[in-house]
Amino acid sequence: MSRLSVPPYWRERGTYYRLEGVKCRKCGAISFPRKYYCPSCNSRELEGYEVSREGRVINFTVSHQQKEGFDLSIPMIIAEIELNDGVRIYAQLVDVDPYEVREGMEVEATLRRVETDSHEGIIYYGTKFRPKIT
Amino acid sequence: MKVYISDYSAVKADRHYDKGIYDLAYEAYKQISPSVESKGLDTLIISSSFSLHNNLNLGVKVASKIGIPAKRIVNVEGGLSSSGQALMVAESMIKSGLASSVLILGVEKVNDNVSKKVNRMLSYELDSLYEGFYGVNSTEIAALIHKSYMRKYKVSKEYFYSWPLLMHARAQSNPKACLPFKVTREAISSSQDISSPLKLFDLSPLCDGAASAFLTSEFRGKGIELMSIGVTNYFDNYWDMEKINYVVKSSFNQSLENAKISKEEVSLLEITDSYSVMAALELEATGLYEQGKSLEQVESNSKVNLGGGLKARGNIMGATGLYQLHDALNGLNKGEIGVIINTSLLAHTSYSIVVKNE
Numbered sequence: 001m002s003r004l005s006v007p008p009y010w011r012e013r014g015t016y017y018r019l020e021g022v023k024c025r026k027c028g029a030i031s032f033p034r035k036y037y038c039p040s041c042n043s044r045e046l047e048g049y050e051v052s053r054e055g056r057v058i059n060f061t062v063s064h065q066q067k068e069g070f071d072l073s074i075p076m077i078i079a080e081i082e083l084n085d086g087v088r089i090y091a092q093l094v095d096v097d098p099y100e101v102r103e104g105m106e107v108e109a110t111l112r113r114v115e116t117d118s119h120e121g122i123i124y125y126g127t128k129f130r131p132k133i134t
Numbered sequence: 135m136k137v138y139i140s141d142y143s144a145v146k147a148d149r150h151y152d153k154g155i156y157d158l159a160y161e162a163y164k165q166i167s168p169s170v171e172s173k174g175l176d177t178l179i180i181s182s183s184f185s186l187h188n189n190l191n192l193g194v195k196v197a198s199k200i201g202i203p204a205k206r207i208v209n210v211e212g213g214l215s216s217s218g219q220a221l222m223v224a225e226s227m228i229k230s231g232l233a234s235s236v237l238i239l240g241v242e243k244v245n246d247n248v249s250k251k252v253n254r255m256l257s258y259e260l261d262s263l264y265e266g267f268y269g270v271n272s273t274e275i276a277a278l279i280h281k282s283y284m285r286k287y288k289v290s291k292e293y294f295y296s297w298p299l300l301m302h303a304r305a306q307s308n309p310k311a312c313l314p315f316k317v318t319r320e321a322i323s324s325s326q327d328i329s330s331p332l333k334l335f336d337l338s339p340l341c342d343g344a345a346s347a348f349l350t351s352e353f354r355g356k357g358i359e360l361m362s363i364g365v366t367n368y369f370d371n372y373w374d375m376e377k378i379n380y381v382v383k384s385s386f387n388q389s390l391e392n393a394k395i396s397k398e399e400v401s402l403l404e405i406t407d408s409y410s411v412m413a414a415l416e417l418e419a420t421g422l423y424e425q426g427k428s429l430e431q432v433e434s435n436s437k438v439n440l441g442g443g444l445k446a447r448g449n450i451m452g453a454t455g456l457y458q459l460h461d462a463l464n465g466l467n468k469g470e471i472g473v474i475i476n477t478s479l480l481a482h483t484s485y486s487i488v489v490k491n492e
Contacts (some may be wrong), residue, residue, distance in 0.1 A: 004267060012263055034265045040290035041371055059373075063329035068250040070269040078274045078329075080373060090270055090373075114268060126268060 003069060003115065014048075016126040017111060021087070023049035030087050053109035054060055054132065057081035062098040069115045077101055081129060095130040105133040137228045139489065140355030141169035144460040147312040148446030153342070155185055155192075155243040160200040161377040162239060167354055169348055169413040171203075176233035178204035181220035181240040183452030184255055185457040187210050204237065213259040214408060215456025216240070217294045217345075218476035221419025222363045224349045234351045238452025252419065259479050260372070272479040273337060277329040278373050279480070283411050286375070287426030294410040295299070295322045296429050298335040298445050301407070303434075303443025308461065312341045312448030316326065336410040341448035345456035346408035347416055358463055359393075361488040364388025368480035369482050374416060378481045382419035386475065389486035395471060397421060402472035404462040406454070407444050408479045416475055437472075442467035455485065466491040 004012075011045040013022035021032030025047055029040035032051045037044050060079040070076065077093040079101070094112060095117060114126040143165035145158055146280040152160075163170075179419055180193035184208065189195065193207040217240050225238040256271035265271070284291065298317060299370040305311035317335065324333040349360065371377050390397060397420065407413035410429075417428040417438070424431060432438055441447045441461030452459055455476035466472045466489065474487040 005262075009267075010264065015264070016267070030366060033261065058279055059278050061274050061281065061329045061332075062327075063274050063277070064327055065253045065271070065273060065329060066281075067254045067269050067271070068248075069254065071250075073269065076269065076274075078270055078278070080278055090265065091273075092270075097321045124267070133267070 003117060004124070009096045009122070009124060019053060019109060019127055020048040021049050021051050032083060032087050032089060051087045051089070052083040052085040053091045055081045055107060057093070057101065057103055057105045057107060058082050058088070059094065059103065061100050079107070079129065081107060092128045093130065108132045135229050135351055137360040138354060138370045139347050139358040139360055139459070139463070140173070141348040142346060142356070142456070142460050142463060144310045145343050146342035146489065147343040147450050147457065149245045150342040151245065155189065155241055156196065156199045158243065158322035158342060159196050159241045159342035162241070162346045163200055163202060165349055166346055168368055169445055170237055171233050171393060173350060173354070175202065175204045175235050175237055176290070177206040177208065177224070177227060177236045178202050179208045179220045179224055179238045181210050181216045181238055181452050181456065183213050183216050185241060185243050185452065187455040192246050202294055203239065205235070211452065212483060213478045214406065214449070214451055215416040215476050215478045215483045215485055216452035217459070218363070218365070218487065221347070221360070221455065221487055222365060222485060225360060225363055228349060228351050236349045238347045238349065238456060239344065240346065240450070240456040242451045242453045243342050244340045244451060245342050257481070267332055272333065273409070273477045275328050275373055275450055275480055276411060277332045279375060279444055280331060280409065280411040282375060283414065284331070289426065292323070293429060294336060294414070295319050296432070297413050298322055299405065299411045300432065300434065301439060301443045301445035304440055308441040308447055310457070310460070311442045312318070312339055313446045314442070332409070336437055338408050338444035338449035341450050343448065343450040343453055343457065345450070345453050345460055347456055347459055348448050355462070357492045359490045359492055361490055362389050362392035363488070364392060364486040365484065367483045370440040372480050372482055378415050379419045381481050382416050382475060382484045383421070383475065385486040386399070386420050386473065389473065389488045393488040395485050395488070399471050400473050402440070402462055402466055404472065404474040405443070406458070406475060406477040406481070407439065408449060412477070412481060413443070416477065416481065418439055435466060459487070459489070463489065463491070
């Protein structure tokens with residue numbers, strides 16, 4: 001139950017790989033992950049939209065919680081990120097020491113391994129963020 | 135039509151390695167079976183959360199296994215707010231005339247799983263296709279909310295220490311509490327880092343347990359009136375303190391309005407302190423405590439979470455609301471009104487239940 005089976009992982013690949021959300025055709029509000037209506041104006045006239053792959057850290061926590069499937073990710077830095085198009089998301093920060101993370105730090109998306117399902121099973125990939133390489 | 139809570143019970147919240155889900159349910163039922171069997175039972179509602187994903191249609195199995203003579207059986211799952219949902223269903227059934235006696239039995243068996251799995255299960259109340267996929271759970275989101283609170287109200291992490299201090303002190307006199315021991319500021323400050331700035335004592339221990347409430351349409355038994363229930367849901371932006379305030383405040387105000395009472399008439403509060411910051415936010419949402427100061431304003435004699443709250447009595451997930459009800463009713467004197475606020479882990483959902491000891 002805790003790990004996704006292949007079909008839902010495949011269906012959500014746009015969310016995980018390309019940060020696909022939706023944009024309201026009426027009011028322009030962006031939702032990520034995607035919804036079936038616009039939470040700003042309740043319209044159902046939506047179009048696909050890839051959110052920005054760059055932004056800045058506005059809040060973060062360093063988690064030491066052990067979780068099934070995520071042993072190699074501890075400590076895990078979870079950040080609330082404001083993307084350049086104004087969308088706020090949660091994501092894991094990588095390639096940075098927990099002591100060096102700062103609010104306001106500029107970050108960019110990077111495709112990384114999220115979890116593996118045994119030696120012969122699927123390797124799950126998704127989008128994490130790292131300090132922006134200038 | 136009035137609805138009464140004519141009896142209620144709870145098993146000690148704990149890590150019950152020697153007891154299974156049916157053992158726990160049976161213990162809670164046995165304590166109130168004289169009331170239930172003398173009145174007769176229309177409906178059994180099972181309130182559970184984690185225990186349902188591998189125990190489908192649990193209510194029928196519980197009734198069959200332990201011998202509960204119910205005509206109808208309903209299963210309710212709403213995460214940490216499952217019991218609030220179950221109480222609302224029971225109240226509606228009685229007020230509509232569909233039932234005249236409803237037994238709600240909350241049961242949860244979390245500790246057959248290792249901590250790693252339980253920590254992952256805490257993401258089940260979030261979006262399983264997003265936060266769940268990336269291994270983020272409610273504790274990490276609570277840590278972000280905790281930091282936002284510290285920043286907004288310019289309080290230090292020591293501000294939150296008063297809550298576990300008080301809850302653990304209260305749990306010492308609650309025989310149903312999981313952690314009935316006193317703690318010190320030093321113990322809290324030196325406790326394990328969980329997700330910065332959260333320390334171990336900012337969380338609530340996940341426990342096994344079972345609790346019950348027997349609702350009837352007649353004045354009977356312990357004579358507690360269930361006056362009203364208010365409910366509000368909001369799933370977006372669950373890191374946003376204003377949304378949490380809105381959800382809890384709206385359910386609280388609805389329940390008072392439905393009961394036709396003012397907040398000044400509330401003598402006792404029972405809140406869902408899944409995390410220390412949630413205690414602060416819920417207290418403030420009632421309007422009875424100031425924003426940014428609530429945890430300093432709760433005094434040693436305040437009638438708030440008299441049994442030690444989720445922090446020290448324990449977090450029994452789908453049965454938690456019934457434990458809250460149990461602890462509240464044990465502290466409610468004749469003529470007093472109490473409000474139980476049963477929320478999901480990060481208060482996306484809030485049930486506010488008004489009870490009166492007649």
